[in-house]
Amino acid sequence: xxxxxxxxxxxxxxxxxxxxxxxxxxxxxxxxxxxxxxxxxxxxxxxxxxxxxxxxxxxxxxxxxxxxxxxxxxxxxxxxxxxxxxxxxxxxxxxxxxxxxxxxxxxxxxxxxxxxxxxxxxxxxxxxxxxxxxxxxxxxxxxxxxxxxxxxxxxxxxxxxxxxxxxxxxxxxxxxxxxxxxxxxxxxxxxxxxxxxxxxxxxxxxxxxxxxxxxxxxxxxxxxxxxxxxxxxxxxxxxxxxxxxxxxxxxxxxxxxxxxxxxxxxxxxxxxxxxxxxxxxxxxxxxxxxxxxxxxxxxxxxxxxxxxxxxxxxxxxxxxxxxxxxxxxxxxx
Numbered sequence: 001x002x003x004x005x006x007x008x009x010x011x012x013x014x015x016x017x018x019x020x021x022x023x024x025x026x027x028x029x030x031x032x033x034x035x036x037x038x039x040x041x042x043x044x045x046x047x048x049x050x051x052x053x054x055x056x057x058x059x060x061x062x063x064x065x066x067x068x069x070x071x072x073x074x075x076x077x078x079x080x081x082x083x084x085x086x087x088x089x090x091x092x093x094x095x096x097x098x099x100x101x102x103x104x105x106x107x108x109x110x111x112x113x114x115x116x117x118x119x120x121x122x123x124x125x126x127x128x129x130x131x132x133x134x135x136x137x138x139x140x141x142x143x144x145x146x147x148x149x150x151x152x153x154x155x156x157x158x159x160x161x162x163x164x165x166x167x168x169x170x171x172x173x174x175x176x177x178x179x180x181x182x183x184x185x186x187x188x189x190x191x192x193x194x195x196x197x198x199x200x201x202x203x204x205x206x207x208x209x210x211x212x213x214x215x216x217x218x219x220x221x222x223x224x225x226x227x228x229x230x231x232x233x234x235x236x237x238x239x240x241x242x243x244x245x246x247x248x249x250x251x252x253x254x255x256x257x258x259x260x261x262x263x264x265x266x267x268x269x270x271x272x273x274x275x276x277x278x279x280x281x282x283x284x285x286x287x288x289x290x291x292x293x294x295x296x297x298x299x300x301x302x303x304x305x306x307x308x309x310x311x312x313x314x315x316x317x318x319x320x321x322x323x324x325x326x327x328x329x330x331x332x333x
Contacts (some may be wrong), residue, residue: 015184049262173296
């Protein structure tokens with residue numbers, strides 16, 4: 001006879017308790033970047049909506065940014081740091097392939113010995129991590145989770161690359177997630193399309209760099225391919241996320257898409273038929289594209305500037321290299 005194993009289950013629902021943020025120390029206006037790409041401030045503004053972006057000091061890395069954002073999220077949540085038992089960090093810019101950013105951050109913020117791991121899902125990483133934290137808390141595998149998106153993209157950018165160099169910024173955003181009496185995070189719509197893996201990503205491997213075959217690997221993209229995919233395919237995913245949550249566009253208080261490009265954001269809003277009353281996050285204008293950090297950074301700014309949104313519904317969607325995507329409706333803290 002086989003002995004029965006104990007089973008655990010967690011709360012029926014979860015919610016986001018708080019946000020934290022850390023942005024690169026330096027504001028970098030378009031004029032500082034246009035020389036190497038033979039462009040202009042006007043061209044960048046028209047194509048992307050970016051006026052300036054934030055970039056970190058040479059000695060600041062993605063771990064530093066993540067720890068600062070996480071500390072703010074913990075402080076605002078009212079949850080003691082030593083009760084955080086899960087840390088998930090979404091990033092593509094860990095300065096080392098191992099150890100994880102998450103384990104170091106967990107220790108720095110006082111959450112040691114929390115379970116800790118990193119997620120590499122590019123610009124969808126934060127939404128992926130929220131999906132995982134929600135599921136793991138409901139399963140009883142954790143009680144309080146710290147979800148962080150952090151990037152120092154200025155380390156992996158080629159200043160002469162017209163496809164992406166002027167888009168990228170540095171920063172980290174964090175969310176503290178825990179149990180809830182009512183639904184606070186709706187089911188996610190997430191997935192991937194590896195057949196388009198060449199559309200955006202690193203232009204070479206670290207082993208090729210080691211062997212002297214290529215210069216330092218940097219991010220690059222096929223702009224038009226990514227733009228078309230984002231505008232048409234991701235609008236469908238966003239609509240599906242609304243359906244899964246059981247809500248209408250009119251119910252959405254805030255729309256927080258990945259801050260890839262202002263034209264994509266505007267086209268999204270149009271296709272979704274969002275009402276005038278929906279507040280749309282436009283953090284890209286002064287932060288730039290911060291990949292995994294962009295949704296939590298935009299969420300943090302929105303809550304700071306529009307505190308009346310507290311308790312309202314937000315539709316968030318991330319999409320990027322992979323190609324990967326994830327969207328869900330959340331209740332704002």
